[in-house]
Amino acid sequence: MHVLIVGAGLAGLTCGRILDSLGVNVTVVEAGDGIGGRVRSDYADGFTFDRGFQVLFEAYPAARRHLDMEGLHLRRFDPGAIICLHGRRFVLTDPLRDPTAAIDAALAPIVPPFDKLRILLLAQRLRRQPIDAVLAGDDETTLAYLRRCGLSEQTINVFFRPFYGGIFLDRSLRTSAKCFRFDFKMLSEGAAALPAHGMGAIAEQLGTPLRERGLIRLHAPVTALIDSSGRVTGVRLESGEELSADAVVVATPAPEAARLSGLPMPQGALQTITLYFGGDRPVYQGRKIVLNAASDALVNNAQMLSNVAPEYAPPGRHLLSVSVLGASSLSDEDLSRAALADLRRMFAGDTAALAALEGYQPLRIYRLSYAQFPQAPGIHPLLPDNRSGRPGLYFAGEFTEASSLNAAMISGEKCAAAVMEDRQA
Structure with missing residues (x-):
């Protein structure tokens, strides 16, 4: 079996490594001059x-x-942050994981004392919960969730908007609370x-086994998928070269996946x-x-x-x-x-x-x-599946899971599993 993977980002590399380890013949084609997609140095x-x-x-x-x-x-990085406001700087941290800054954080007036306690209790609660429980239930905005946790507008504005705004790229905190809870749990359990x-060393580590055996082709942009009798059987490169395969995995960002497949993808x-x-x-x-x-x-x-x-x-x-x-x-x-x-x-x-x-x-x-891509509340059940619905075509990319490095690798795992299941069917 030959699987052609379009895109050498983390999802494509993870998928390719797994399939290769299972004895599948893999070729990764990448439009750019290096691997890693958005994770490059x-x-x-x-x-x-x-x-x-x-x-x-x-x-x-x-x-x-x-x-x-x-x-x-x-x-x-050390836990917490230095908050700058009105010409002053304040330290906020997790005293259990950062005892050297605990006194400064406890005395910092920028966050009310009861909010500091609420943040610690939230961290402890999420640490105890398995990830499935953290992501379960109805969704809401991060802002609504923080307010429901009893946090003051001052704390939300001076800490959560810039800190999680930097993670979600949106200081309005309109991002799904499920994303927030997951990231909050990750940061409470380990360091950034x-x-x-x-x-870029992450992508290099994932891609080295494939690249050393010549399984990755750079400077190979794909212009179209090749369809034969209703089944995707390969790709056409910008050079005009056509590559055939038993299965094609599109592992690009969502806009490019939409262009190649003609199927709906997360917007924005x-x-x-x-x-x-x-x-x-x-x-x-x-x-x-x-x-x-x-x-x-x-x-x-x-x-x-x-x-x-x-x-x-x-x-x-x-x-x-x-x-x-x-x-x-x-x-x-x-x-x-x-x-x-x-x-x-x-x-x-x-x-x-x-x-x-x-x-x-x-x-x-x-x-x-x-x-x-924007992750509004309720978006995740609506994301594409790793199986495209078109025979021979699969997706591996964060757009099937969530917008994070972890999600990209999980999508690569699930895509490889889907390819292998269909091969054995």
Whole structure:
């Protein structure tokens, strides 16, 4: 049996690895010049630039199944965050997992004491529940769920909007509460981490066994599926070459899957911009993410990546990553200038941070026009199945599960299982 996989993102690579391990003849075709899809890293002048700010949640079940976590040499963020508002900075953390910051967090007035207790109780409750229970029941927006948990508008605005807005790319918190509960559980059970050599190391680890045996073809964009008597039997490449197969797996982002298959896919696109700045000294100490709680924020979150993973910068240099939600009509130069101005507002009054920022220069900007698909409450039961309904055609992509690295790998697993079940039928 020959299976042709279109797309070398995490879902396609996971599917390909599983099928290959089961003795299936696999070919992966990828339009771009490298594997990983949206999970790639670039390297220049000793710096590591992930294509968009991303982290790996250590507790992701699929990551634990498919990745050699030790081999990634993970560098971990500290729990919680530094919240910037009105020229002041406050620490919020999980005192059980971050005892060194527990006193500062307990004394921080930005979150009411009873809300701190509610957050701890929520973490404990979700840690005790299996994932199926966390995802069960009726859905609602994250905002409605947080309010139902008794959290104040102040806490929602200063912490949950920027922190989970950075994860969901939407500070309105209209995202499904099931997504929130899952991510909250993952962050309460394990750290957010970076591979020492960039997020692209995840894809490299998944793809190396396939690539070493010549099973991945790069620079091979697919223009159309080939249909024979109602069955998908291959693909046509942009070069005009036709490749035949017993089954075709479309493992692309949802818009491309819709174009190739003609079938409905999740609509919409959440956009984000990641800016990288380099300097000679860190803007702040520690390994926490920094949140901008201002209602008119341009910068949603910033992180000293070289504090977390020193390998991200050359010796004597430091790397700062800045996230801006949505798109921007500003030029790269103007956007960099505006982001630095917002950073100065975030660190107002901190003379050391402001002095450090004076020496920071823009290094790279990544504008991601399709970073995630919107996940409104109730969307997940409506997502496509791994079986397309057309003989010979399967889907492997986050759009069959949820928008996350974990979901992409789970979709790859399920797709491989579906192919094998149908082969044996």
